[in-house]
Amino acid sequence: xxxENKEYYEKIASRVRVDIIKAxxxxxxxxxxxxxxxxxxxxxxxxxxxxxxPKKPQMPDRDRFVLSKGHAVPAQYAVLAERGYFPVEDIMxxxxxxxxxxxxxxxxxxxxxxxxxxxxxxxFSASIGMALAGKxxxxxxxxxxxxxxxxxxxxxxxxxxxxxxxxxxxxxxAFVDWNGLQIDGExxxxxxxxxIDEKFGAFxxxxxxxxxxxxxxxxxxxxxxxxxxxxxxxxxxRTVKGKGVSFMENQAGWHGKAPNEEEAKKAVAELGGEx
Amino acid sequence: MAxxxxxxxxxxxxxxxxxxxxxxxVVMDADLSGSTKTNGFAKACPERFFNxxxxxQNLMGAAAGLALSGKTxxxxxxxxFASGRAFEIIRNSIGYTGANVKVCATHAGITVGExxxxxxxxxxxxxxxxxxxxxxxxxxxxxxxxxxMRQVVEMEGPCYVRLGRASVPVxxxxxxxxxxxxxxxxxQGKDITVIATGIMVSSAMMAASQLAEEGIxxxxxxxxxxxxxxxxxxxEAANETGKIVTAEEHSVIxxxxxxxxxxxxxxxxxxxxMVGQHDTYGESGKPDELREKYGMTAADIxxxxxxxY
Numbered sequence: 406x407x408x409e410n411k412e413y414y415e416k417i418a419s420r421v422r423v424d425i426i427k428a429x430x431x432x433x434x435x436x437x438x439x440x441x442x443x444x445x446x447x448x449x450x451x452x453x454x455x456x457x458x459p460k461k462p463q464m465p466d467r468d469r470f471v472l473s474k475g476h477a478v479p480a481q482y483a484v485l486a487e488r489g490y491f492p493v494e495d496i497m498x499x500x501x502x503x504x505x506x507x508x509x510x511x512x513x514x515x516x517x518x519x520x521x522x523x524x525x526x527x528x529f530s531a532s533i534g535m536a537l538a539g540k541x542x543x544x545x546x547x548x549x550x551x552x553x554x555x556x557x558x559x560x561x562x563x564x565x566x567x568x569x570x571x572x573x574x575x576x577x578x579a580f581v582d583w584n585g586l587q588i589d590g591e592x593x594x595x596x597x598x599x600x601i602d603e604k605f606g607a608f609x610x611x612x613x614x615x616x617x618x619x620x621x622x623x624x625x626x627x628x629x630x631x632x633x634x635x636x637x638x639x640x641x642x643r644t645v646k647g648k649g650v651s652f653m654e655n656q657a658g659w660h661g662k663a664p665n666e667e668e669a670k671k672a673v674a675e676l677g678g679e680x
Numbered sequence: 681m682a683x684x685x686x687x688x689x690x691x692x693x694x695x696x697x698x699x700x701x702x703x704x705x706v707v708m709d710a711d712l713s714g715s716t717k718t719n720g721f722a723k724a725c726p727e728r729f730f731n732x733x734x735x736x737q738n739l740m741g742a743a744a745g746l747a748l749s750g751k752t753x754x755x756x757x758x759x760x761f762a763s764g765r766a767f768e769i770i771r772n773s774i775g776y777t778g779a780n781v782k783v784c785a786t787h788a789g790i791t792v793g794e795x796x797x798x799x800x801x802x803x804x805x806x807x808x809x810x811x812x813x814x815x816x817x818x819x820x821x822x823x824x825x826x827x828x829m830r831q832v833v834e835m836e837g838p839c840y841v842r843l844g845r846a847s848v849p850v851x852x853x854x855x856x857x858x859x860x861x862x863x864x865x866x867x868q869g870k871d872i873t874v875i876a877t878g879i880m881v882s883s884a885m886m887a888a889s890q891l892a893e894e895g896i897x898x899x900x901x902x903x904x905x906x907x908x909x910x911x912x913x914x915x916e917a918a919n920e921t922g923k924i925v926t927a928e929e930h931s932v933i934x935x936x937x938x939x940x941x942x943x944x945x946x947x948x949x950x951x952x953x954m955v956g957q958h959d960t961y962g963e964s965g966k967p968d969e970l971r972e973k974y975g976m977t978a979a980d981i982x983x984x985x986x987x988x989y
Contacts, residue, residue, distance in 0.1 A: 524772045
């Protein structure tokens, strides 16, 4: 895919972040911190990499993206909306009774969502199955999956990691949104997940490290992963929780809390959006 | 004397036959392929068999991913680990998504035998039938296992199939008229109905023959599908025979007995006695010794019938 310069993607990501803040504000609950930290990775995939068609979400041989850290789904809703799957206004019903935009994504309600997630680790496991199916069918489509750092504490993640390497799933690229924070505080205080790169390396993965907010680095890693012949690739993305909103950055308290009106307006202004 | 075959063995044969015909079938296991009998398929169709190692959670999660990519997946391990350890993966990744995964769990119940309590599950039917959209099947013999498996693979959506380790008498023929979701009246009777599932069905038939000699006319129903349950056949039995005994190789809490009671209390209240595991763990022993000790034999059904009659 021909790519634009990084400013192009940064502008889209800013719009995505504005959408995230507005949707979570409207919902009155949700997870802004991890949505903002993951926004650039998802923007890169949907706008600069994946072979997809918003008009034909079930297109055969498409690339698939699974959001294993399902609580960051406001970011995926926003990216899908900006990419043309549905109008941005739709996602303002987030978390409301009867809305298709559930607190954690449902694949049957929202086009473009490949897997219903929310219970941590399971999206990663499902992505292994999708990559196995892709291999069986000799599909050109790749499978992308995004995990949180705290999510790595789930046992199923390591079962899945072992299987991906065992079956040489080079059609699978996983991202870890390494913002260092989880609900109860720093990963290092709650349950140490480091060294993430060495752990995945020991499990047989090709491991790359990038700044998860630098589009050039993200794209370079995505391209490198595609060259791997016999291993899945993990792209460890150093990120900032709450990225782009000064008072949310690096604050564990913004993991699962909605901004009030004043905070939401301030956040949108910082992101260059209009209220 | 009828031939005796384990339902897991029939499942293994079914997979080989179906695998030759149905190229979309994928089979997965968690290091128990020799015991679950998926090894025949693994040999015949190695490109469509995935051993996930001793990792039941990922077995179910990856099964969901394959199914959501268009495959029909049979995922097998022991019932304890499938329904217990991987419960939440089945609930969220298979049930909630409606993935076309057939969880075919073997070594259910007390007839696991010598492995003992850690491997003897009496909770799986209860757990699986609480999952919305999950079909729950417990075949009673080898012939009906194959007939039901054919229908299970043809239906779209998640299904739990409960299979056993021990050899059990074959009493259906290969072309028996068995329909998923419909109970089977194996013996007509007017005095009392025994509704049984799994390996307790042949015990129920033995019990009915014995009770006939005492002048008690027992109806026997094979309730191979526990969810969705055949309400009509239960209501008819309650209305016509007035009393019901349920028999299962499973806890009386939450299993077939509970499922029947749910229908009966809403529609046609009658007395029900339940034969099954009574809120306790098992232990090591031979299957027949254990069935006797824990009260899941033909004699226990006879006693339950006498108690109600």
